[in-house]
Amino acid sequence: MSDARIAVFGYLDVGHACLRLLLEHGDRVVAVYTHADNPAEQRWFPSVADLADAHGVPVHRDVDFAAADAVAQLRRYAPDLLFSFYYRNLLPAAVLEVPRLGAYNMHGSLLPKFRGRAPVNWAVLKGERETGATLHVMVQKADAGDIVDQEPVPIGPDDTAAEVQARVTRAAVAVLTRQIEALKAGTAPRRPQDPGRSSTFGRRRPEDGRIDWQRPAAEVHNLVRAVTHPYPGAFAEVGGRRLYMWRTRCAGTDAGGRPAGTLWIESGRAHAACGDGLTVEILSAQWDTEAEVQGHDLARALGLPPTPVLERS
DSSP, X not given: OTTOEEEEEEOHHHHHHHHHHHHHHTOEEEEEEEOOOOTTSOOOSOOHHHHHHHTTOOEEESOOTTSHHHHHHHHHHOOSEEEEESOSSOOOHHHHTSSTTOEEEEESSSTTTTXXXXXXXXXXXXXXXXXXXXXXXXXXXXXXXXXXEEEEEEOOTTOOHHHHHHHHHHHHHHHHHHHHHHHHHTOOOOBXXXXXXXXXXXXXXXXXXXXOTTSOHHHHHHHHHHHOTTSOOEEEEETTEEEEEEEEEOXXXXXXXXXXXXXXXXXXXXXXXXXXXXXXXXXXXXXXXSOOEEGGGHHHHHOOOSSOBXXXX
C-alpha cells in the first residue's frame, strides 16, 4: 500500500532522522506530533518540528491525549500507520487503536534489554559492549510489544553515550528502511519478547551524575562517559566547589594505597583513587564557574593541593 497515511510522533535525533527518511522516501506523512523544546534543556539535536514545517506537514506540540478532542483530531487524519520515534510520552490505548495497520515504536536498545528511559546512557553506564535499535509493536506497557526488527551497534570501552547514540540513530534508520514497505503492506514480521530477559531503567536526572568514589574505577569511568557532553556531566564536590569530569581514562593503574576519593597530580597528570584500589585519569574537567580544561593544562588549572580528598560516600 504505497500511499499509506502515516502519523509520526517524534523528538530528538532518532525522531528527526526517521521522519527525514519517510519524507525523502516519499511516504505520506499526514501529521507530526512532537514536544516544545524546554529552554532549561540543552538542545543538541535537530528539530522534528522544523523538518515537518519545511515539508508542509501539520505539527502538534505537547498534545494531551487524555482529552477526547485530541484523539478525535488524530482520527480525522485517518492514519493507516503510527510511528513513535523517541516521543517522550506513553501513548494511551485510544491512540494506539486509531491506525488500522498498527502503531510501532523505535527504541534505542536491543529489547527486551534496557526498556524505559535513556537506554543508551544506561547501556554505557552498565558497561555493555553492544546495544542497538529495535522497532516493535506498541502496547500499553512501555517497550514490551512484539519485535519487528533490530540492528545491533558496538560500544567500545571508551565510547561516550553521544557517540553510541549516533550509531543507534543510524541503526534506527536502517531498521526503518528495511521494514517500511512491509509495514505499509501489513506483512511485517513479529516475534514476542522474552520477559525473562528484560531489564527496565528509569529517567536519569542531573544529580545522578554525582561520582561515588567507593565504586570501582571502571564504574566511575563508565559514569563519566555515560553522562558527558551533551548530557549534564559527572561531578564531585571539592572544597565547596563542584568539579565536573568530562573525560577520563581507566588504565588499571594502582592507586598506591591512597583512600578512595583522593586526587593527586603525577607527571603533570591528574588521577583519582577509586574503591577498588585502582585509579581513573582525569583528561578533561571543569570547575562549575570556569571553562573546561584538558590535556597538559588540566593539572595546573585544577589548582588543587597535592593530595586532596574529593568526597566520601
